[in-house]
Amino acid sequence: MGEIAYWLPLVWAALIGIAIVMYVLLDGFDLGIGLLFLSGASEEERDHMMNAIAPYWDGNETWLVLGGAGLLVAFPLAYGTILPALYIPIVVMLLALVFRGVAFEFRFVSKPHHHWWDRAFALGSTVATFAQGVVLGGFMQGITIQNREFAGGTFDWLTPFSLLCGAGLMAGYILLGSAWLMMKTDADLARRSQRHAEWALYATLFFVATVSLWTPLMSDHIAERWFRGEHIVWLWPVPFLTAVTALITYHGARKGSGLQTFLGGMVLFLLCFLGLGISVFPYLVFPSITLWQAAAVPESQIFSLIGALLFLPLVLGYTAFVYWTFRGKVTEGEGYH
């Protein structure tokens, strides 16, 4: 049992990591399009932007539910301490997602009086993204724990650092969203998206650099991890690869290759996420509860793992199928409304 109790939390941490990465990459681009929504020059353009994500958004958002449920499945203690600590940004995010989610349907049904839903969609996407960044920042700067419970204040999460992370995530999602539009649309909208992608890349890199410098100053654990010890030769490829990817993404945006920009943006996110994992490992509630301390009993982890191994490949399979079904540029009047 000892061996299993050691490995299972690692496997689950990897699975939840995958769920969160899937969420950030997939809902990231559709939230990014929400952030850009009001920049659509005409009604028709906004229709196109919406139709470029309408068949996918619901499936994309489900990864967020899996991330939350996964945490409850494998690490109930982390679920029960992180969520109360980040109560306000999480609730704000959920409420913003409510507005934004119904806007997909309401916008088309309420035509021609849909301008409020245009704004609800843009504002909901913006607030949800910002709140997610704040959640991330709040998690990284640490959570006060006593007796295996959250023991901090309601506004502990509210710091310059977490606000910076909120802004950084907005830039990152805009990068993904505009790259998606470069792939899925043409003419003016695609050209404008190319410029958006370029600017979003600069902003994203600025925030990545700032966060990377800030976190070691904020936490000894993180400074130790990145700057001391023999293992650091294994870690420094991460920032190096980040720089290379940034360059490739930049060239993609310059020459108007949506695919290259999008893939580059995704790899950038992956590398940041890897960096985050390296920084906080082995803590799940930074900096006091480790993976193993937060873990559910092995019986529960194994039972759910069987399900994950059976069903997640299936999920990935039909997700890919749906993306393939709706491949190519958005055509005129696409939609069922």
Add this chain to the structure above:
Amino acid sequence: MDFGLDALLLARIQFAFTVTFHIIFPAFTIGLASYIATLEAIWYFRGDDRCHRLARFWTKIFAVSFAMGVVSGLPMSYQFGTNWSRFSVATGNVIGPLLGYEVMTAFFLEATFLGIMLFGWNRVPKGLHFFASCMVAFGTLLSAFWILSANSWMQYPTGHEVRDGIVVPVDWLAVIFNPTFPHRFAHMVTAAYITTAIVVLSVGARYWLQNRYADESRVMVRMALAMILVLAPLQAFIGDQHGLKTAQYQPAKLAAMEAHWDGAKPASLVLFALPNARTESNDYEIAVPKLGSLIITHDWNGLFPGLKDFKPEDRPPLYMPFFGFRLMVAIGLWFIALAAFGGFLWWRGRLFQNRTFMRAAKFSWPLGFVAVIAGWITTEVGRQPWIATGLVRTSEGVSPVASGAVGTSLILFFFVYLIVFSAGIVYINRLIHKGPVLQAPEGLEEGTPARPISAATETGRGPALEGK
């Protein structure tokens, strides 16, 4: 901000409010997804164009309802952590995997194939579209399966043991198929199908009364009425069996539902009363002798549990289970009566000549939702004062968060849901008002049998046009 209320009460109000709002949509979309899949099956195998038009019409309404269901369900999955963290830490080993399975088997299935269901009409062959609709319908049922399993476990936990204050699973089959689960699941799914059938019947009746969409109206009224004829009596039977289980496993809840203070044998059936916790008796009681024993134990002299058998701190609140249950049963009886009336007219061949039936059907549309909410209030309030019966009290499950945060978020939820819900009702009504017209902007409908807004679909049922 201090509301003068404690975080516990606010968290309870918040959960009750969001879950009550949320349950409306699953109750509708579980049934509607199956209805749309059925319509598509008829269209696919028999080439019935009316069913194609109806499938597309109801898909639009489904899309709006489903979106509201998704976005109102998302906060629920996080509320376990934000507001009920101590409950999550104590029972996460059991509840977590059940919710995890729901996401992995049901949520993704629904959400992913929904894309094809809504946007795939021109992209995929119709057989594949039918398949996607079936997957969405199947997903809604799977989702209900896991949620009802988790809820039933909280009502009557089995298959676990307690180690150091943490609940640990020992037998997963016993956890999933706990004793109150089968009836609860059957009861909920049947309720969802009835609720949807009533809405479909009501919309069909509305068109019939307005002289619009005669063809579609006939299809809807007949299909829905046939469904209710079978399910409304069946639901009475399932409910009765569910009651027997409640007597066996949750006697305190049953005593509260029936406002019985003394465990009596034989017991009367209380038709109306105002339960009074202070005097431990009922004010203004109207009761029928012996009937209570007969209904609950299927025996004229059966023993019926009473509230006084339980310590005051272990008794559920009284008004909500008592009146919620009565409201639910009254609506169920109304559905049986409506079905019997409609069935009689149908048998005599006069179904489409009777305005009284059509009017009654038209105005019945909200009743299924009311019954579902009343039923959930009965069962959830009846579970109090426990979150997980015998394991975690509601007061022990709440998060260590400030009441100001819970209260503020409650107000925000209230306003956001109010806006979303009002808008949703307006838009669904607008879609229904527009009716099952296939709007075909140029170049859009290739690949499907495009049906322009033709006179045929707008035909009234006036004598001159009858049979056209």
